[in-house]
Amino acid sequence: xxxxxxxxxxxxxxxxxxxxxxxxxxxxxxxxxxxxxxxxxxxxxxxxxxxxxxxxxxxxxxxxxxxxxxxxxxxxxxxxxxxxxxxxxxxxxxxxxxxxxxxxxxxxxxxxxxxxxxxxxxxxxxxxxxxxxxxxxxxxxxxxxxxxxxxxxxxxxxxxxxxxxxxxxxxxxxxx
Amino acid sequence: xxxxxxxxxxxxxxxxxxxxxxxxxxxxxxxxxxxxxxxxxxxxxxxxxxxxxxxxxxxxxxxxxxxxxxxxxxxxxxxxxxxxxxxxxxxxxxxxxxxxxxxxxxxxxxxxxxxxxxxxxxxxxxxxxxxxxxxxxxxxxxxxxxxxxxxxxxxxxxxxxxxxxxxxxxxxxxxxxxxxxxxxxxxxxxxxxxxxxxxxxxxxxxxxxxxxxxxxxxxxxxxxxxxxxxxxxxxxxxxxxxxxxxxxxxxxxxxxxxxxxxxxxxxxxxxxxxxxxxxxxxxxxxxxxxxxxxxxxxxxxxxxxxxxxxxxxxxxxxxxxxxxxxxxxxxxxxxxxxxxxxxxxxxxxxxxxxxxxxxxxxxxxxxxxxxxxxxxxxxxxxxxxxxxxxxxxxxxxxx
Numbered sequence: 011x012x013x014x015x016x017x018x019x020x021x022x023x024x025x026x027x028x029x030x031x032x033x034x035x036x037x038x039x040x041x042x043x044x045x046x047x048x049x050x051x052x053x054x055x056x057x058x059x060x061x062x063x064x065x066x067x068x069x070x071x072x073x074x075x076x077x078x079x080x081x082x083x084x085x086x087x088x089x090x091x092x093x094x095x096x097x098x099x100x101x102x103x104x105x106x107x108x109x110x111x112x113x114x115x116x117x118x119x120x121x122x123x124x125x126x127x128x129x130x131x132x133x134x135x136x137x138x139x140x141x142x143x144x145x146x147x148x149x150x151x152x153x154x155x156x157x158x159x160x161x162x163x164x165x166x167x168x169x170x171x172x173x174x175x176x177x178x179x180x181x182x183x184x185x186x
Numbered sequence: 187x188x189x190x191x192x193x194x195x196x197x198x199x200x201x202x203x204x205x206x207x208x209x210x211x212x213x214x215x216x217x218x219x220x221x222x223x224x225x226x227x228x229x230x231x232x233x234x235x236x237x238x239x240x241x242x243x244x245x246x247x248x249x250x251x252x253x254x255x256x257x258x259x260x261x262x263x264x265x266x267x268x269x270x271x272x273x274x275x276x277x278x279x280x281x282x283x284x285x286x287x288x289x290x291x292x293x294x295x296x297x298x299x300x301x302x303x304x305x306x307x308x309x310x311x312x313x314x315x316x317x318x319x320x321x322x323x324x325x326x327x328x329x330x331x332x333x334x335x336x337x338x339x340x341x342x343x344x345x346x347x348x349x350x351x352x353x354x355x356x357x358x359x360x361x362x363x364x365x366x367x368x369x370x371x372x373x374x375x376x377x378x379x380x381x382x383x384x385x386x387x388x389x390x391x392x393x394x395x396x397x398x399x400x401x402x403x404x405x406x407x408x409x410x411x412x413x414x415x416x417x418x419x420x421x422x423x424x425x426x427x428x429x430x431x432x433x434x435x436x437x438x439x440x441x442x443x444x445x446x447x448x449x450x451x452x453x454x455x456x457x458x459x460x461x462x463x464x465x466x467x468x469x470x471x472x473x474x475x476x477x478x479x480x481x482x483x484x485x486x487x488x489x490x491x492x493x494x495x496x497x498x499x500x501x502x503x504x505x506x507x508x509x510x511x512x513x514x515x516x517x518x519x520x521x522x523x524x525x526x527x528x529x530x531x532x533x534x535x536x537x538x539x540x541x542x543x544x545x546x547x548x549x550x551x552x553x554x555x556x557x558x559x560x561x562x563x564x565x566x567x568x569x570x571x572x573x574x575x576x577x578x579x580x581x582x583x584x585x
Contacts, residue, residue, distance in 0.1 A: 068218045108249040110221045
């Protein structure tokens, strides 16, 4: 059984992203939402989640920037978890006030032991550990450091109910 | 991180993007209230991995530039080599008027006999050229008139991919192209459509009018056995356009010409036409062509003067000579296309500073006077004629 120590760092990052994509796709499916994944290098977001309950009504969609980290201990106990962006550009893109399609951040807390990322049985598939979501619209990046740190509420677990609520709010024009 | 792609989004309108996607059979889903519309790719194996395209509709929205860039990127990333992968190129190009020439023959679908295919290309080209000439003037027979202008127009036209499982010649006329009426157009000056330039769209309109007139004239012949629809003074039909249509219609089970215009300039309207010609149309066009070929009476003239221009693309090929006439007849300056031997003699005359005399059929092309089917007379005679002409007015030669 392979462990994270035997995986090359570049591949490890890739499969972390893959894990999170699977998490988000599964949550979207549970919420009746279509997930389309993009190349963030050019699109500034990783996945577009759209819901159209019927072809005769308008769709509602949200674009998501995905981040995953092993730096946060799973099951953190506090009200929020800190997350440091690698670039101010990523922060700025999420903070932009968009009128057409809003963007949110989804951060996945991932354990360092790759073998424990999933567990499947007759009754269920478990994906470890957890995604938290957050809207940064209107926030100003502090002058320093160059890699801004945000605090993602642990109450914002990204699951089907949360995704449904996010899309409902967008549909009503309510803030996230 | 990969650099964001750079597109000039000012060249792209949401309306045009949606129309191109519609034409390519992408499926619009509802989108959201004037903000954007989403297009899903057609059910095509080659596009199985293509993402949907979100077309932003509100150009005043703060995130419009970002969304339009992302939409263009999505088009850029369409996989495969099919027509869909060319959507971005078409979108970034200037608006075009599309002409599709389709010919159904007895060959298997998607194929055509080689000679028939070549004939279709030539006929499509000839029809567009006749449209260019008609944009300058309505005549029943053009001959060489406006030939250079027609060539300049055709130089702006693009040929597109043929359709899958069909043999179709596609021509794209840039709607906003400005084709100069002058042989050597002036640069860095304001041009005025209808005055010193003709717009591509104007030529497209002429072609459409020609095809409409052709349809009506054929129908009239079928009903009344009369070719008057072709020869009516107000008809835009010419010998050249009728011959081109004959070529398109003949030896085919059916021929069709589809025309589609994209919104251009201030006009946001999109237009489309389809003209169908059955095989019996070819015989009607042939009859009509014989009534239209009434060449203008050729004026056989002579021009005497000094060579001021020598132009030839290849050694040993015919060349063009420019002559400044000594007496201003038939014009102050004329151009003559000479066969290689005569061209060589003109070079010699130029080197020796001697005048030449040429005889040919005079035709006007814009401001230029051309002598066609020309021959070079003996240079010594021309020298005598030039000298005699000068001596009449020069008192110094009387003694």
